[in-house]
Amino acid sequence: MGFLVVLGGGESGVGTALLAKAKGFKVFVSDKGIIKNKYKEVLIHNEIEWEDGMHSEDKILNADVVMKSPGIPDKVALIKEIRIKGIPVVSEIEFAAQFTDATIVGITGSNGKTTTASLTHHILKQELNVGLAGNIGDSFAKQLLEEDYQNYVLEISSFQLDDIASFKPHIAVITNITPDHLDRYDYQFENYIKSKFRIAENQTEADYLIYDADDEVIVNHLKNNPVQSTLLPFSLEKVIENGAYLEEDNIKLTIDNKELIMPTTSLTLEGKHNVKNAMAATTVAHLLKIRKQTIRESLENFQGVEHRLENVLKINKVQYINDSKATNVNATYYALESMDAPTVWIVGGVDKGNNYEELFPFINEKVKAIICLGVNNEKLVNTFGGMVDVIVETQFMTEAVKIAYKVADSGDNVLLSPACASFDLFENYEDRGRQFKNAVRNL
Known part of the structure; x- marks a missing residue:
């Protein structure tokens, strides 16, 4: 299969190393910092070669492919060297996705993505075989190896999207886009916006993009950079023909002339932003044929995310x-x-x-x-x-x-x-x- 170098010995790095070894790659994990003991033990137990506190450049520059941790910026000298040599640099999400035929729901945005991903997973798991990964919990790569669910909800950061090539979620969600992490994007908001929109770049008209129609940044970007996917916006402010909007105290969702009405009084999470998160999650659930009753009950008993209000x-x-x-x-x-x-x-x-x-x-x-x-x-x-x-x-x-x-x-x-x-x-x-x-x- 070739020689894979993994840069960064954290959750995504070690998950990728395990998956790659199982798929027949020769693997080397290199971390400039110190790898946590729990991850070292996994690498040693699985006989995967690793180093920490340094990068052995000669070895790294022999890679067929490099998976870099989302925490490593592109401007690092070693990454520039790797790119000059023409070695492909991919994120964990890109590397892992090639080994599954599962239906993928990819959720990104500056805020709300963890809550939306957790809520979506909470609804789907009542009726489907589904994993929750990405920026949450066990890495996507590790879950593919150990569980191999038929569906995945992935919370995906802009850093993970920066290093995709063919990754394509069947359903993509962009919760919102506001200035964040600009230190990684040359302080250009436009670069950060483009990065988020990469979640839809490989989608076709058979795929879906769910997004906040009240977010001017998203709406303007879509105007000037149309995508191929079927658009399903959600809004608190305007009437949406295909998608979700708020009518009095009800979420009204229409997809292909099929209507679903959910009372917002049944939401356990408070705040306008959580109505939007619920709209996004409900839209995903409806696309994946979850019953109305299940959606309603799940919205009523969802407990929320630790460290979020x-x-x-x-x-x-x-x-x-x-x-x-x-x-x-x-x-x-x-x-x-x-x-x-x-x-x-x-x-x-x-x-x-x-x-x-x-x-x-x-x-x-x-x-x-x-x-x-x-x-x-x-x-x-x-x-x-x-x-x-x-x-x-x-x-x-x-x-x-x-x-x-x-x-x-x-x-x-x-x-x-x-x-x-x-x-x-x-x-x-x-x-x-x-x-x-x-x-x-x-x-």
């Missing part, structure tokens, strides 16, 4: 909410929009070129105090300093929560919604969210 505890009539997964401004916009009480807002981390202006109306209307939790909080203090009475800086989660406890009054919310990446003080957004929850439980 997750109610932690109520202490002295103050609700503590963990939204650590809000790693960009748009996600925090949704969080603040759904607050219905005065809010103490914990924000900060690694700023990816954020523009906070769209949050100003909520700050004036709902936020009573701001706690900046980051190594460098200067931009936050300069931006919001004049808008609230209390603005405090800290670099410790326990301290942030203690300050919030002092500032909040009965009936208030304390919201962790950082609008930034977590890598300055935490391992990842999950670590940040768990530290928040632990600090709240220890109050």
Whole structure:
């Protein structure tokens, strides 16, 4: 089969290595950082050659194909070398997809993709044999090897889409596109938009693209760059003939003159953005012939995603909410929009070129105090300093929560919604969210 080099010994890298070995490839895993012990053990157990703390270039440049972890940017010198040599560079999603005939639902977007993917999977699994992979849980490659489901719901990031060639989901979903990760796209929003739209680039008219028709970025891009797939938009603002829209308190979905009506009162998840996530998931379920009753029941009992507007505890009539997964401004916009009480807002981390202006109306209307939790909080203090009475800086989660406890009054919310990446003080957004929850439980 050839020689595959895997760059990055994380979940997607090790999953790809296992699948490739099973398919007869010679495999070498190389990570410039240190590979976690749990992954090292898997590589050793499966007799897959690996190295960490370095890249052996001579060996790597002999590859027939390179799978690179989504975390490695294109501008790294080694990646440039590999490309100059004409060695194909693919993502895990691209590599794995060639080994399955399963029906694939691919979900991308700046926000909402984890909730939409989890909700879609939750509905489909009631009646279908279906896996959930991509940016969630076990890697797609590993699931293909171990489970080989007939259907997959994949949460796919723009970084994974950057390195596809032939990957094609039968049903693609774009939840929304707002500026994020611009540091990886030469600070050109247009490059990031194109990257997201690659999810539909190999689709034909027999495939479907589900998208937010209220998102001007998506609508304008489609106008100027038409796709071949059958379009099924969803909207809260306009009537949609083929697709989903909101009529009074009902989601109305029409596909090929078949109509489905779902009351939004049955949604367990609150907030306008979750009505949209439900529209997208319902559209997928309807395309895959899931019964109406099943869809309705699934929407009613879906529990939501950890670290996404997750109610932690109520202490002295103050609700503590963990939204650590809000790693960009748009996600925090949704969080603040759904607050219905005065809010103490914990924000900060690694700023990816954020523009906070769209949050100003909520700050004036709902936020009573701001706690900046980051190594460098200067931009936050300069931006919001004049808008609230209390603005405090800290670099410790326990301290942030203690300050919030002092500032909040009965009936208030304390919201962790950082609008930034977590890598300055935490391992990842999950670590940040768990530290928040632990600090709240220890109050």
